[in-house]
Amino acid sequence: MAKEFIDHLLAIRDQNVPYAxxxxxxxxxxxxxxxxxxxxIDQHGNIVTGWVGxxxxxxxxxxxxxxxxxxxxxxIIEIDLDDEVLGVGMPCGGHMxxxxxxxxxxxxxxxxxx
Numbered sequence: 001m002a003k004e005f006i007d008h009l010l011a012i013r014d015q016n017v018p019y020a021x022x023x024x025x026x027x028x029x030x031x032x033x034x035x036x037x038x039x040x041i042d043q044h045g046n047i048v049t050g051w052v053g054x055x056x057x058x059x060x061x062x063x064x065x066x067x068x069x070x071x072x073x074x075x076i077i078e079i080d081l082d083d084e085v086l087g088v089g090m091p092c093g094g095h096m097x098x099x100x101x102x103x104x105x106x107x108x109x110x111x112x113x114x
Contacts, residue, residue: 008040008049013103018043020065020102022052029094031081033057041065052098057081061098068102075100 012019024037032053039050045062052061057079064077076099081092 005038005040005050012040012042012048016105018069018102018104019048020068020100022050022061022065023099023101024052024096025076025099026097027094028096029082030092031057031094031096032092033096043069053079053081053096057096057098061100064098064100065102068100069104072102072104074102 009021020041022039022041024031024033024035027033027035033051037050037052039052039058039061040048041062042048045066047058047062052058060077060079064075068075076097079096079098081094081096
């Protein structure tokens with residue numbers, strides 16, 4: 001899995017487009033993803049490769065990734081998987097913290113003239 005993740009990471013980096021990496025940094029109780037699980041999220045909020053959990057965890061991580069890409073700031077999100085407010089109807093019963101790290105390509109400057 002690590003080689004595949006790195007291959008996708010290098011490919012998206014070479015496209016010179018924004019993306020984010022979501023990494024599960026802490027879990028408590030029952031969760032589908034474990035500490036160290038990662039997902040590569042593109043500039044449209046889609047998971048390119050990897051996994052940070054199903055359903056509400058994935059959706060929450062993707063939304064947070066878009067916010068981080070827009071702001072250029074890292075963030076740590078808390079996901080309560082025992083919360084019925086999200087309406088998924090199947091809470092895991094656990095809690096996770098996910099670190100979101102955006103990567104914004106550096107702008108190119110062309111100076112022309114004579």
